[in-house]
Amino acid sequence: EPEVTQTPSHQVTQMGQEVILRCVPISNHLYFYWYRQILGQKVEFLVSFYNNEISEKSEIFDDQFSVERPDGSNFTLKIRSTKLEDSAMYFCATKSGGGAKNIQYFGAGTRLSVL
Amino acid sequence: GESVGLHLPTLSVQEGDNSIINCAYSNSASDYFIWYKQESGKGPQFIIDIRSNMDKRQGQRVTVLLNKTVKHLSLQIAATQPGDSAVYFCAENEDSWGKLQFGAGTQVVVTP
Secondary structure (H helix, E strand, C coil): CCCCEEECCEEEECCCCCEEEEEECCCCCCEEEEEEECCCCCEEEEEEEECCEEEEECCCCCCCEEEECCCCCCEEEEECCCCHHHCEEEEEEEECCCCCCCCCEECCCEEEEEC | CCCEEECCCEEEEECCCCEEEEEEECCCCCCEEEEEEECCCCCCEEEEEEECCCCEEECCCEEEEEECCCCEEEEEECCCCHHHCEEEEEEEECCCCCCEEECCCEEEEEEC
């Protein structure tokens, strides 16, 4: 079964450093998402991306965050200057088609630890 | 604001029994709902979905019920197995771009 692949599985960084989280979507999927999950809490939406631009973003997704699909394959989430409160699991999700009623498939996540 | 939430944080179930996980939502405009299962260290895994024009949908050992009158969603798991132990999230699809709003999650623990 096709799957969303995320790397690295665990990223440890110092506060103030930049991190890039990577996601390889399922082939032919066109809609991409980042979510995060702080330990013990629910999954929270960060941003949606379609046709090489952000379609929607949450309040969490401030100027420190950016997304891009640099090579038409990988979908990346960059945090420019990490804060302690950025420590969380970050999930990439993708879906094939538009509209609300297509299933989003999630990757296994990247655990970000900011020290 | 609008939200999706769960009633019970932890559900302990004996192996072989049926499980029922509940979820309340407050956005009456929501028209698509999904249940995800999350095992430790993994990402959310799709279980089953339902559209607002349906009351019930069945999958393999799972059934989702939707009561739009009281804005309530439930997931029933038949003959619960040890492999069903996980956190279960209901999620609501809020817009055409597909943003998911997740509930708080219910931990299901299956005991022998």
